[in-house]
Amino acid sequence: MFWFVLRVKRRNEIKIASQLEALGFQIFCPTVTTVKQWSDRKKKVIAPLINSYLFIKIQEKDRAKVFEVPGVLKYLFYLGKPAKVPNKEIELLQEYLVDSSLSAAIDQKKEGDAHIISSGPFKGKEGVIQEVGKNRLQVLLLELGVKVTLTKVA
Template identity: 50%
Template sequence: MNKWYVLYTKPNREKKVLSQLVKLNMSVYCPMLTTVRQWSDRKKKILTPLIPRVIFVKCLETERDQVFQVPGVQHYLFWLKKPAVVRGSEIKALQEWLNGEIIEAKVHDLKVGDNYVIKNQVFNGKEGVVSEVSKNRIQIVLKELGIKISLTK
């Protein structure tokens, strides 16, 4: 059965490694954000990885070593001496979140450091720690994914 593994690359090599892995017919996903960068003479929109140095690779366990044919690949993420596996539902949730689906939350009686379980939409059932609270928005660090998301009222 194919599983999603977390692959680390050398700094700023995500796009190159991603394209090379695609050429090897591997299923890969690197969540990207469009950001505006300011240079002295211009502004430019560029795609940057949501999680620096990380690419998700979907393959059989016996095929995992194929990625090391690509320059820029460093290693897999390990958890408890085994390659870390990401559930397909988490990859799908990440994709849906990046596609702009709105997540709503009610902000009341929450403080920084509180645990919070999301009860609707894309990240339903995911637990995180509140890192910031304002009138109509909270920021939560999702424990399983290690990313920060904003929920609005």
């Protein structure tokens, strides 16, 4: 089984994901929690990280069954074939979304402090914080000579 990319109706990603899960498919809909502000209030809203797209783990022979759910538009194609996403890429995305240590780091760290990156391709690398923003850190990885920007997701 492979992960395929499904294009779905905009603003229906979470609803369609739950309907596909009810049919027995393994679905990954990466979401983030953001604070939306209206003129009279603020509210936390769960929104899809990638608009109009879902990831589905499905066997090649069962690919047509997803179109039973209203709002599923098509598969994403690459070079004339349905795009397949490796498990490792999905795991990295899930790990990135679960990592909450950055929220604490942004609140507690200041410029010049040491910081060890806890997830992603630079996991375990130590750097020096160059800049602390409201929702991000810029870390200089001395070992590699690279400046990395870490963003708070939720």
